[in-house]
Amino acid sequence: MSHGVDLADILREHGQPYLDTHALSVVQDKAWRAIIACRTQSLGGHIECCDRCGTLRYRYHSCRNRHCPQCQTRTKEAWLAARRRELLPVPYFHLVFTLPHALNRLAGVDARMLYKLLFGAVADMLNAFAANPRWLGGTPSFTLVLHTWKQDLGRHIHIHALVAGGALTTEGKWVSAKRGFLFPVKALSAVYRGKFMDALDAVRKAGSLRYDAARDDASWHTLTAALRRHDWVVYAKQPLGGPAQVLEYLGRYTHRVAISNERILGMDGNHVRFRMRDSANGNRKKVMRLEAGEFIGRFMQHMLPSGFKRIRHYGLLGPAHKTANL
Template identity: 25%
Template sequence: MSFKGIKNKLLRFKSVFVTHWISFTIKHPRYNKPYYHSEIKKMMDCGSEALGFATFQCLSCGKGEHTVNFSCKGKACPQCGKRYSRESMEKIASRLLPGVNYRQVVLTLPCEFRNIFYNHPQQGALYSELMSVGHACLEALIQDLLLCNTLKIASIVFIHTHGRNGSYNPHLHILLGEGGLNPETNQWLPISYLPLGRLRLKWQAHLLHFMAARIGDLNGIIKALWVKHPDGFYAHPGNGKKVPTKHYRGLLKYLIKYLASPPIGVSRISCVSDGYVSYYYQSHKSKQREYERVEAEVFIGRMVQHILPKGFQRIRYYGLQATASFKKWYEIIAMAVGDLVDGMISYVSRLKYCDFFREVAGRNPLVCTFCGDDMELIRLYHPDRGVFYDIFAP
């Protein structure tokens, strides 16, 4: 899609909020708070001069000029989500263990728990504990399968709060190392198969015990869920895949793409008219493209309900992946699996604007189209500070 096409779709997405955001917050006071207003305003101003800008100019010929409007880095912004996903993918890739196969495991919540999570006054804390329970479940399962109750596993947990049509459906995607390390012998014990039946029952037990301890029996809901699901809760054990190579990108891109941007991308919106929004999504059930037409305020609700609490980390590292001890385990596992490598995969903390632009558009915007020389930064503007850098200022 051309930049013009992307811009038009982005404007159409923002027009829904321009017209209906205020009326939406009046009808739904839980979102009529400074935090949500701030996130929506950042999204509306993203890519405009309102957030500040940098100007580059070709000093060789004086003709070429390019202005970069600063991004908002907001949780509701479909523009900033692309860059966040790209950088997160590189960061996670640098944290994968050498010689270890990874698989994607999915753990879901029964529908009876969705309203409890959605309306909980400490939603962020509940999400955090859920992610930890997901790791504990898989560690207990692998310990049982490998007959070693001291085994440590490697897991990176992602929380997704929506289904493909944008409706509220919190669930976990876990990038799981296939096996575990016996810390007493420093021996890596591989595993290539997770039995679905045992996974489902193990997840049910861990989740229901957690909810009972955290929330209570909820008028008999937990007791009823034991009976209603004799085979356990829905889960997917995933398929093993050699990830610490060039093959990791597709899997990581899938896991990350919905973490920072709205669940319905601007390219999927087909029509905005008469107070309604039409869009499509790829259905899990039918395996086909399906279409929905909803009121604009319903659409806004589906977008903003996934704005998680300020500072909440949607990606967490557990066990052998834990930040505090990762380097230590990395070196031990490299020796244990016999896959010595030249250090960890490098991680570039932030992709340069010109490099990211080149990935998307196939050209460097900071090269003068008139003479081919590199442009130079000549001016910086911030809305709170005004012009604070200008090479031509006296």
Template identity: 30%
Template sequence: MAVQMRLFPNSDPRDITFEYILRVDNNWEQFKSLYGNQLRPVIIDEVEKMLKCCNPENGFATFICLSCGETKIIPFSCKSRICTRCGKKHTDIWSQELNDILLNVPHRHIVFTVSDRLWPYFQDDSKLQGLLLDTAANVLQEIFSQHNRKKVRITPGLILVLHPFGDDLKPNFHVHILITIGGLSKKGEWVYINDFIDYSIYRKMWQYEILTNLRKNLPNNPNLNRIIDWCFDNRKNGFVIFAKPTIKGGKRHSTLKYIARYVRHPAISNRRIIGYDGQSVTFIYEENNKKYTKTLPKLEFIKAVVQHIPDKQFKMIRRVGLYARRSNLKYEIAKQILDPAPKNEVGKFNWRKNITNYTQKDPLSCDKCGEEMHLYKITYFDGSQYKTVGGFDWLIKRGVISYVEGLPNFPTKVKEQAPQNQWCQLCLW
């Protein structure tokens, strides 16, 4: 069942994708030969999963038209943390699920940064990356406890997302936080924070906490100790904290999508890749509201992108305070006080609707007669052989078709199709 991937011509920038650059000219194999011993295993695993995305060899679903017997093959997706196709689905689902639990109260979008001299220590160290998230959450909760209208300790709801890189693909570790404008007191009262907080005052608190925690976690690292001392001596105002305007209503969902856009996505979107000549890659990046172009040798470009793949099991998104999964009781109390956030603001993720919006074509519409198609069977590879579940009995059990005088009410001619590349755009994202 070998399937050959169609390679796009590189004459049109719109056809140049990160996946294309990996596949063309044997670039991925060259990259592994050159850097293989330096790569974390997760990098190779995630890239090779992505390269098999929507390949029918990994399994597929067969849909069938009950009117004419036509079938359609739709391959399975890969769910790789670097796949643009699967990443879009993951971001959509995550942002919609989180939007549904957000309390009906204004939120604030805040960004915590650290000195660029510290970035190398966070690179490839998921423990320190977790420390960055935890410290940011603790500092922000302390700030809100000091600046609420009743001067009491409160528990706000926080969603934190780690962003480990900048537009130019270089490491740039910073934390995006969405936090409720207020929190629940120990007495079970909702307490709003003050209308204005001068976050510049707390830059030193953030700097002190993260540097102190880094020193505790790496006590015998003389180079890090020198950098920490340098930060205290030369960053007198502390590390920068950006406080975005208050977010209300529908803007919360768009903000969630913004801060989660690289959680399961390459460090660069395909639309920013504008050139490939066989030796180098050119892309666009933005810095200080200005756009620039940058050209890298092709293998350096691949390295710049894949270095940001997170370790397995590492969660780049944290829910803290009222939004923590273990805070169900506090969350329910807060929701009763504030009233639930308006529902139906964003519908549940729907694969069929998502594909229809993206391609302007219903993926389950029969190409021959236009009738709706139904899931008929699933074919998967169990590691040693292909297996299939489903068929007529499955359709009957699900109530899609019924027996008529001992025979299923179904067209006699079922036109099975072999998996084709054209279905890649319709894979089960």
């Protein structure tokens, strides 16, 4: 039994049997090689000198791959620093929009299309609710972050939305949200479902949907009817305070990968042990033990399509508004 194990160790130790039976995509292959090489002599290094004592230290280079658990801290800090000047001095709301698991297979076939539809549905819905005078009557300011995993590394596709508590009217007036309330969650859920399903139907009618269930009308009707009956989960968390709290909160979600090295406890023969929170039991902490190939397969399914942006800004944070209004 070993300790101090990280993801790269698992790929080195158990990767070949997985590669013998699984074909990697270009993105997966690139990430795999990067993670294994990260902070090793394979990537070379540089000498650092302490400003105070003059001590020299050699450091290996990082791979900077966005799926590498070792390379997110510096990227996250730079991103948060850039966001600091964009935050408004108002309360913020955190909403979570989840896709039904019946769509998980589609993510395995055409993740780019599915994630694009998800971003579009959530953004259109939040813009529409904010524009409605019943709620705010203006242009909102929000950031969306895509996550595709749950604690056991299974597929759980959802978007975290951080929304400023108010909107800017066409007259240039700021309208604040009601204290502790942004939009009605049940209404959000229904509109979210409708917008996503309408967009999915449109893609299918255009012949752009690469999915077995879309090939014949009967199978498609069965799937979509079930999805339209399903309650689409929208979760609203307690509103946040000022910019400092918002930045700290953002940092928890923006540059995460499916599993951090800190959660990995070790390898036990042909198995990997890692910490997780069990959402079905009040987020109780537990240790999960998976066969190494299963662990690797679960991690690899969360690789994002090449060039796909998993963090997106809308409304007043969008290119058309940010320079003029913030």
